[in-house]
Amino acid sequence: MLGVLKRYINNLLLNKAIRNGLQLGSNCRILGKPNFGSEPYLIKIGDRCTITSGVKFVTHDGGTWVFRDNPQYKHIKKYGKIDIGNNCFIGIDTIIMPGVKIGENTVVGAGSIVTKDIPGNSVAVGSPARVIMTLEEYIERSEKNRTIFPENFNESKKEYLTKYFWG
Incomplete structure (x- = not known):
C-alpha cells in the first residue's frame, strides 16, 4: 500500500513539473523521486532516458x-538550461548544475x-563529473563482468541471484 502511495505522489510531482514546462521525451523512465527544481521549464530530457531517484536539477x-543586497550587484542573477540528449542514464543522487x-x-x-x-x-562519474571511458569501453567491461542468466531461466530473479552470489 505504501509503495502505491509513493508512486502516486511521484507521478503527481512529475506531472506538475511537466505542466510547469519540463520537456520530457518519449519512452523515458523516471524512477523514484527526482527533483526538477524551481524552473522545470529550463529542463529538456530526450527520448529513452532513465532519470533515477534523488537526481537534482x-x-x-x-x-x-x-551579494544582491549591494546596489552595485542587485542586477546579477544566474540561470541556465539543462539539456539531456536521447538514450541517457542518470544515476541515483546525481546533481546536474545550470x-x-x-x-x-x-x-x-x-x-x-x-x-x-x-x-x-x-561514461562520466565523480565530483565534479568527468569522462572516464567511452560508451564502447563500458559495453566491453559490462560484457566481461555480466551476471550470466541461463537460457532456460525460470526461477525468480531473487532466488537465482541469491544462489548465484551466495551459493
Whole structure:
C-alpha cells in the first residue's frame, strides 16, 4: 500500500513539473523521486532516458543572493538550461548544475555532480563529473563482468541471484 502511495505522489510531482514546462521525451523512465527544481521549464530530457531517484536539477545559482543586497550587484542573477540528449542514464543522487548539456548515449554514475557539458557516447562519474571511458569501453567491461542468466531461466530473479552470489 505504501509503495502505491509513493508512486502516486511521484507521478503527481512529475506531472506538475511537466505542466510547469519540463520537456520530457518519449519512452523515458523516471524512477523514484527526482527533483526538477524551481524552473522545470529550463529542463529538456530526450527520448529513452532513465532519470533515477534523488537526481537534482539545479537551474539557477542561488549563491548570488549573498551579494544582491549591494546596489552595485542587485542586477546579477544566474540561470541556465539543462539539456539531456536521447538514450541517457542518470544515476541515483546525481546533481546536474545550470547550463549543462549531456550528450546522447551517455551514462552518468551515481552521486556525480555534473558542472560542465558531458559529450555523447561516454561514461562520466565523480565530483565534479568527468569522462572516464567511452560508451564502447563500458559495453566491453559490462560484457566481461555480466551476471550470466541461463537460457532456460525460470526461477525468480531473487532466488537465482541469491544462489548465484551466495551459493
